[in-house]
Amino acid sequence: MMIPEHLQHLIHSDQPLAPLVWLGIGGPAHFFAEPVDIEQFTQVVTWAAENQLSTRVLGSGSNLLVRESGFDGLVVSLSAAATSGFQINGDTLVAGAGAKLSHAVVKAVGGGLGGLEHLVGIPGTVGAAVVGNVSSGGRDIGSVVRCVRVLQPDGTIREFQQDEVGFTHRKTALAGTTIIEAEFKLESVDAAALTKRLQKLWIARNSEHPTRMERIAMPFVDPDSLSARELIQNVGLAGLREGDVSLDSSQPHYLIAHEGATSDQCLRLIGRVREQVLLQTGIDLQLNLQIW
Ligand SMILES: Cc1cc2nc3c(=O)[nH]c(=O)nc-3n(C[C@H](O)[C@H](O)[C@H](O)COP(=O)(O)OP(=O)(O)OC[C@H]3O[C@@H](n4cnc5c(N)ncnc54)[C@H](O)[C@@H]3O)c2cc1C
Known part of the structure; x- marks a missing residue:
């Protein structure tokens, strides 16, 4: 399949995936895009849908095993700045799906907002953390999600409230969708006490590290x-x-x-x-x- 001329600056063919995933294994993505904003994101996802191509979203690649045959569809990476921003409104943290979860934790703690700190040390992006309902110490991320915004193949954005996401043990009903943003309802607490708590959690987490941290x-x-x-x-x-x-x-x-x-x-x-x-x-x- 040919990439139409107006999308050639956005979509590449045969992008090796091994360097983009933690395990460093696997073949190429037939098509690969790294959109810098939601408009570009919509363009590539819509093109894939029109051409019956399977689409997968790539976060940090810390939870992916890619086969040597690669992926015969479109892989969209969410690493661009426009999909990685944060905003704090009162006790709510709004995070772009491409933002690192660790940055979300630090941002919340720095703003005196508690509820995400137990997730310190989990690698990956906010979008992947939400879709996979990551957890640590028996508490999952779903418990502090207010709502999630998902980009649909027709380019429209749909908002799912917490009770519509289908959070269960390390799963949600949003697998296979494209999350672009999540809102977390957090709790205003004393920032200094919260920072101390984060440090303790970080030390405990580090003591559980494997002998090596790559691949x-x-x-x-x-x-x-x-x-x-x-x-x-x-x-x-x-x-x-x-x-x-x-x-x-x-x-x-x-x-x-x-x-x-x-x-x-x-x-x-x-x-x-x-x-x-x-x-x-x-x-x-x-x-x-x-x-x-
Ligand atoms: C050292 C180590 C420690 C870990 N510790 C924990 C832990 O304590 N608890 C825990 O729960 N997990 C843990 N994990 C697993 C991993 O960190 C999580 O699954 C993390 O959420 C993966 O994020 P990622 O951005 O790397 O996702 P990726 O590996 O890039 O993708 C994982 C899946 O999420 C999908 N995805 C990514 N972004 C989006 C999006 N925006 N919208 C929809 N789908 C999307 C992908 O398509 C793929 O199916 C650990 C992994 C490692 C290597």
Whole structure:
């Protein structure tokens, strides 16, 4: 399919995805765009819809496993400044979907607004955090979302209130959509006390880091009130290796891609872990990692 002339400055063909995802694995996106504003975003998404192309949104790539065959559709990256801004209105933080979640946490805490600080240290963008209902310490992001704005394939924007988003354990009903903005209803608190709390949470979070912080992923969702890390550890799978992919030896809920790793090796390792955990505990670990 040819890219029409008026979109050629926006859409590229055969963009390698491996450098854009944390695991550093995978083939190209057939079409790739990095729109700088919502108007451009609308143009590319509408073009894809008119041409029956599948579209995927790329955040920071910290929760993606891309197969070597790549993605045969349009990948839209949300890294431009126009989709990454913040605004504080009273006790509400409005964040662009492309903004880093860590920046949202710092912005809220700096403004004396509590409610997001427990998410400190989770990599990725606000849009991905909302669509995947990220959580830490048993609290998810959905509990502080006021509303979410989604760009529809016809270029219109639809607003979903919190109770329409379908927040459940590490899931929402918005998977497959394009979130462009989220509003968080936070609580005005003493900024100094909140900053101290953030520092404590940050130290606790850092103590749980795997041995390395590049080319890693967290493949599994913690099953309700249980920890994937403990389950995998108790089953004796820490450090398990499949080709050039392994589980971290001290934090085995993290998968590490070594030099030469492939998506098939990752999938085989994930399959072995699920099988062993199911066999020994009866618990079927669900995937957090999105596979393209
Ligand atoms: C070291 C490490 C620690 C982690 N810790 C946690 C943790 O404590 N808790 C937790 O819940 N997760 C955790 N994760 C998982 C990961 O950080 C989250 O899933 C995060 O939300 C992914 O953000 P991203 O921008 O990198 O998304 P990507 O990897 O780019 O995309 C992930 C999915 O979100 C979709 N998406 C991205 N942006 C949008 C958008 N604007 N609209 C609609 N869909 C979109 C993508 O299409 C894809 O399906 C961790 C991962 C790592 C590597």
